[in-house]
Every structure is written in C-alpha cells, then in structure tokens.
Amino acid sequence: MAFAISIGFSGTKMQRSSVANSRASSLRTRRLHAFAGFPLVGARASEFSGAHPLGRRQALRSMGQRHGIQGLQCRSAAIIVNPPSGGHASIGLYLARQLLSLDLEVYLLVAGQEDKYRSKQPNSALLGLREAEPHAASFHISFGDADDPSILMNMVQTRRPSAGPIAAFIDNRSQTLDEALLLHKFAMGLNAERYLYVSSCGIYEPGDYAPFIETDQVRQSAGQAQVESRFLRDSVIPFAAFRPMYIIGKHAAKLDYTNFFLDRITRKRPIPLPGKGNAFVSLTHAEDVASMLACAVLARPDEVSGQVFNAVSPRYVTLKGLAEMCHRVVHGDKSKPEIIYYDPVKLGIDPKEATGLPFRVSYPFIADPGKAMRLLAWQPRHDRTLQNDLQEMYEEYLELGLHERRVDLTNDDRIARSVGAAAKAAAAK
Incomplete structure (x- = not known):
C-alpha cells in the first residue's frame, strides 16, 4: 500500500513577539469599551491554563479552592466566529465540543443567514449542540453578518458582569484584513485574553523543499497572509495563527x-x-485542528503570542x-x-x-506540525x-x-x- 509516515521538525529558533506596553494596552482597550458594549474583566488566564484538558480541570479545582464558590461561578468563555460553509467550517463544530468539555462557555457566530445555512453541515450539527446535554446551557449559537458590530454585541450581551474572562476569541472566518480588523477590534473591546486566527497552508509560496515549515515564504498577496502579518506585528491582544490543510x-x-x-x-x-x-x-481531521486550537486556549497567552502553527496531520x-x-x-x-x-x-x-x-x-504541498507538538504539547488523535x-x-x-x-x-x-x-x-x- 502506498502510504508513508513523515514528521519533520523545524530547526528555527522559537520567536516571541511581545504584547504592547501594558498601560497603552489597557488604555486602548478601555477606549474600545463602548464598541464592545460589555464590562471589562480582570481574571488571569493562568488560572485557567494547563498543558492538556486534565491540567485545566485541575487548575479549575485549584482556583475553586482558592476563591471559593464565587470563583467557581466565574466561568471563562470562548467566542468563535465560524464560516457558514467551506473547508474550515467543521473546525468550529469540533472546537465548540472540545471547549464545552473543558467547562468553558462557548459563543459561536455562524457568519451567514440562518434560513439559508441552518440545514447545511456543519450548522445542523452545531444547532444540535444547543439542545444536547450536559452542555446545552453553556453553548450559545447565532447566525448573522460578522461585519455588523450589533450582531456580535447581541451575541454576548447576556453574559453576567461577574462572569469570567473571555479566554479566547477564535476567528475562523476572516479571509481579508478588513474582515479581521473588525473582529480584532471587537475582541479588544471584550478584553479577550488571546486572539486565535485560522489561516491556511494555501498561503505558502510553491517551493522545492517539503514539508513546509512556518518560516517558509508566503504569498503576501493572500488575504490570510496579510492578516497574519498585520497582527503578528502590532496586535494588542496575544495573537497566534494556525494554518490547516485539506480538512x-x-x-x-x-x-x-x-x-x-x-x-x-x-x-x-x-x-x-x-x-x-x-x-x-496530507488529510487532517477537523477534530485534530480543533484540539490544537484548544491547546492554545489552555496555554498561557504569552506562550502563544506571536506564534504561527501548521495545523496539519504529521502523516502523509x-x-x-x-x-x-x-x-x-x-x-x-x-x-x-x-x-x-x-x-x-x-x-x-x-x-x-x-x-x-x-x-x-x-x-510538494505538505506541511510539518512539529512546532505545535513541541510548544503546545499537541498530539493528534487521527494520525493513525x-x-x-x-x-x-x-x-x-x-x-x-x-x-x-x-x-x-x-x-x-x-x-x-x-x-x-x-x-x-x-x-x-
């Protein structure tokens, strides 16, 4: 059978881009408070971090012991903006499931009209999550124009002022810089602790070396590459990009x-x-892409800030x-x-x-996920x-x-x- 295993690891040094000066960050965030229409929160991401799901559960129990019942009620949340269709759409479904299993509240916006997309996959399965126990009360799904700030504000306005932090804002929809700028601005107004962007391996320049690693040349004309370049350079929120392929x-x-x-x-x-x-x-199961994103949610914000990861299977x-x-x-x-x-x-x-x-x-159009395996302790479930x-x-x-x-x-x-x-x-x- 014509099948091969190939895992390559980048020898490049790990790079980190620092977040802007904390005072400037705080001031800018508060100026955008009105845009978000939501109170700022102050819980630290480190209280909700762990190397893997078990680690996060232990962190939650530890937090409860330190802060008592009131602390346990301050649940952190994640916001996912998902495309209504296309190759990346199923990532949102599997990611929502995983984050719910980690006791996060999940707010998911399908960037399309409900009457047009509700019966199509993965949206019909996403709607099923809203009715499924035991996480029905923790999952909130909306349909609408992601470029309309009121849609985004309505999605999260039901959160209690005493609720925990927005642990992550996951942009699985933007393909242009203009689209991403609006969502990024909204995430700033919510004081989100990290902004995770789903990009694409399709932005790599064709070359003679394989597999692609994150430092290889990309097509600067590609919309996703422009999003990465802008936010890797000057995002106020800790920013990381993930490049999937053939989901x-x-x-x-x-x-x-x-x-x-x-x-x-x-x-x-x-x-x-x-x-x-x-x-x-390289065929990558959506569940594995989602688990890599979940690892980034569990990590400390500074551990993912300024990083790019190939979100792909290690097998070809x-x-x-x-x-x-x-x-x-x-x-x-x-x-x-x-x-x-x-x-x-x-x-x-x-x-x-x-x-x-x-x-x-x-x-050769294959990529190496070794960086995520090293830095995020990510291990795919579907590699075999x-x-x-x-x-x-x-x-x-x-x-x-x-x-x-x-x-x-x-x-x-x-x-x-x-x-x-x-x-x-x-x-x-």
Whole structure:
C-alpha cells in the first residue's frame, strides 16, 4: 500500500513577539469599551491554563479552592466566529465540543443567514449542540453578518458582569484584513485574553523543499497572509495563527477530498490520477485542528503570542494509497481500484479543471506540525486512523445519498481515450 509516515521538525529558533506596553494596552482597550458594549474583566488566564484538558480541570479545582464558590461561578468563555460553509467550517463544530468539555462557555457566530445555512453541515450539527446535554446551557449559537458590530454585541450581551474572562476569541472566518480588523477590534473591546486566527497552508509560496515549515515564504498577496502579518506585528491582544490543510471528518461542509474517489468507486468507474499517483497529500481531521486550537486556549497567552502553527496531520498519504483505502471502505476486500495514470502536461490539461482533483500536485504541498507538538504539547488523535475516518465518511456519503446523485465524468472518459491512444501509438513504434 502506498502510504508513508513523515514528521519533520523545524530547526528555527522559537520567536516571541511581545504584547504592547501594558498601560497603552489597557488604555486602548478601555477606549474600545463602548464598541464592545460589555464590562471589562480582570481574571488571569493562568488560572485557567494547563498543558492538556486534565491540567485545566485541575487548575479549575485549584482556583475553586482558592476563591471559593464565587470563583467557581466565574466561568471563562470562548467566542468563535465560524464560516457558514467551506473547508474550515467543521473546525468550529469540533472546537465548540472540545471547549464545552473543558467547562468553558462557548459563543459561536455562524457568519451567514440562518434560513439559508441552518440545514447545511456543519450548522445542523452545531444547532444540535444547543439542545444536547450536559452542555446545552453553556453553548450559545447565532447566525448573522460578522461585519455588523450589533450582531456580535447581541451575541454576548447576556453574559453576567461577574462572569469570567473571555479566554479566547477564535476567528475562523476572516479571509481579508478588513474582515479581521473588525473582529480584532471587537475582541479588544471584550478584553479577550488571546486572539486565535485560522489561516491556511494555501498561503505558502510553491517551493522545492517539503514539508513546509512556518518560516517558509508566503504569498503576501493572500488575504490570510496579510492578516497574519498585520497582527503578528502590532496586535494588542496575544495573537497566534494556525494554518490547516485539506480538512476531513464527519459533518464537513466540503467533502471533495473523499468524494473525488467515492464518486468513482461507487459507480465502478476508473480513477484518473496524474503522474504515477505518488504525489503526497496530507488529510487532517477537523477534530485534530480543533484540539490544537484548544491547546492554545489552555496555554498561557504569552506562550502563544506571536506564534504561527501548521495545523496539519504529521502523516502523509499518496494519491494511489488514498484511492486504495477508499476502495477498501467501499468493497471491504483487498481488491485494487482501477486507476488511469496520465501525464497532465502531455495531455495539456489541468487535473483540477479536467477531473475535479481537489489536491495540488504541481509541487510538494505538505506541511510539518512539529512546532505545535513541541510548544503546545499537541498530539493528534487521527494520525493513525485514516482508514477508520474514511469509513465514517463513506457511511455519511451513503446517508446523504451522494452515491445516487448524477456525476459528470465525461472528462474521465476523454482522458482514458487519450491515454489508450498514446499507449497504442507507443506500442506501434
């Protein structure tokens, strides 16, 4: 089976960017108090920190012993601004679950209209959290325009003035600097203890070295890169950025990474793969991205301030290996899928445009999460469970009836004919 394990660690020195002078920070925050429409709070993040969930629970118990019942009632909270759809949307679902399990209150804004998005994933699962015990009273979800300050203020105005701190503001939505500036300003007004930004590995400049590490060059024209650059330079709030890649998992809004294979296997069609199918891809479960963010919430603000992390799996799989694994979850045997290998350059086609291949294959597009494993003590749960994850996604594929929908595979046929004709011509010579 074409599968590989590869973990690379950056040798770069750990860099930290300091937060602005505390007096200036306090003054600026209070000037923005009116924008937030919410009283400032003074609890320290260190009281809610720990190396892992168990550590945080111990910290909470310790805090209760020091401060008594009143201290226990001052629960910290997290605010998540989530996209209504797209590849990153499911991160918000898994992150909300994890933060709730850590006894935080969670306020989540889906940046879209409820009547348009409530029935779509992951939003329907998010709405289910509102009714689920034992965390129903701790989870608050709203839909609306994230660029409208009143939507954000309404989301948190029910918090008691005596409530604990906003431990983290997680921006999983902004793709431009203008979008992020508004949310960042709002987080300042709430005196949030850290601002965690979900960026993308897609901002890396193509290069000859693999895997990508956080110090590699990025495309400065990319909106996410501009957000990172601005806030890494002068954020008043401790700021950290997280760069995911190819997210999978149940309740995902974007299913392309597995549907490309399942659409063909369930219809007994060959799978067209560029080259020899040996290009590596990195599929990361949304739960693992969420757990990395949760680790950053549990860490002290100064430990994450000014940091960038690749939020990716430490394991990679070839396109051929992924095709074989998907074939096994469908057929449950050791038979091999039918694969058509083609040279996109000779055929003059782009794999994405011609077949819908959802992966970058023109250069090595994988990244190293070693920095998060070192600094945040992050350990992925799904680094050795890809086969099981694919099984779960196949079951969801059937539940959604995707195996019965119409799929246009005419370009697959054209590629097959071109490959066959080229093979005959070569044999004739």
